[in-house]
Amino acid sequence: MEPNTGMKNLYHNPASKTAGKTRSKSSLFLIEMIFVTVFFSFASAVCMKLFTKAYLVSKDNVAITQAVTYATSMAETFKVCDGDIERTARLLEITVDEDGRLIMPFSIDWDRIASDEEKPYYEISGTRSEKDGLAQLIIEAREDGRKQPLYELEIRHFIEE
Numbered sequence: 001m002e003p004n005t006g007m008k009n010l011y012h013n014p015a016s017k018t019a020g021k022t023r024s025k026s027s028l029f030l031i032e033m034i035f036v037t038v039f040f041s042f043a044s045a046v047c048m049k050l051f052t053k054a055y056l057v058s059k060d061n062v063a064i065t066q067a068v069t070y071a072t073s074m075a076e077t078f079k080v081c082d083g084d085i086e087r088t089a090r091l092l093e094i095t096v097d098e099d100g101r102l103i104m105p106f107s108i109d110w111d112r113i114a115s116d117e118e119k120p121y122y123e124i125s126g127t128r129s130e131k132d133g134l135a136q137l138i139i140e141a142r143e144d145g146r147k148q149p150l151y152e153l154e155i156r157h158f159i160e161e
Contacts (some may be wrong), residue, residue: 063122066110067141067151070124072101074102074139075155078126083135083157085128102137120144135159 025122077080081087094104103118106112113120126139134156141151 006144025136030109052097063083063110063143064150066106067124070104070106071141071151071153074104074124075137078135078155079157083128083130083137083159085126088131100128102128109122117122123148133159 034085035158039097055105074088078085078088079090081091082150085096085102089102092102092104094102101126104124106122106124107113107118108121110122121144122141123144124139124141126137129138135158136154140149140154142149
């Protein structure tokens with residue numbers, strides 16, 4: 001044990017007490033920054049998922065709106081043409097396939113395309129039947145690769161003889 005001479009120890013560093021506290025504060029700060037970074041990473045992942053879902057819902061809504069518009073147009077034209085498939089096809093400038101169905105093909109952007117031009121992404125088709133003086137047209141709007149139709153419309157029109 002050293003005698004107390006009243007002199008300060010020359011080897012004693014007064015900054016050594018604060019050096020441990022500084023190291024402790026900086027490591028606490030780094031841990032806090034890591035937590036903040038992880039939190040914002042998760043938050044941005046959730047936001048990206050929400051934006052993606054909103055985009056897909058919007059895209060589906062546009063497709064359904066377009067399908068309703070074109071199916072309604074086909075139905076109204078069918079009524080005006082008094083249930084005649086050939087006249088309906090001429091007015092709408094679409095084709096009738098070998099089964100007698102009206103076919104209205106569209107690209108992925110809902111641009112009308114020729115039937116033989118390319119494989120349609122969307123297709124509006126109308127199938128006619130007749131029973132008891134009523135001409136019936138069942139219209140379906142389909143998207144390529146989707147089992148369920150986007151939209152279905154069934155109309156009946158009395159045929160005057």
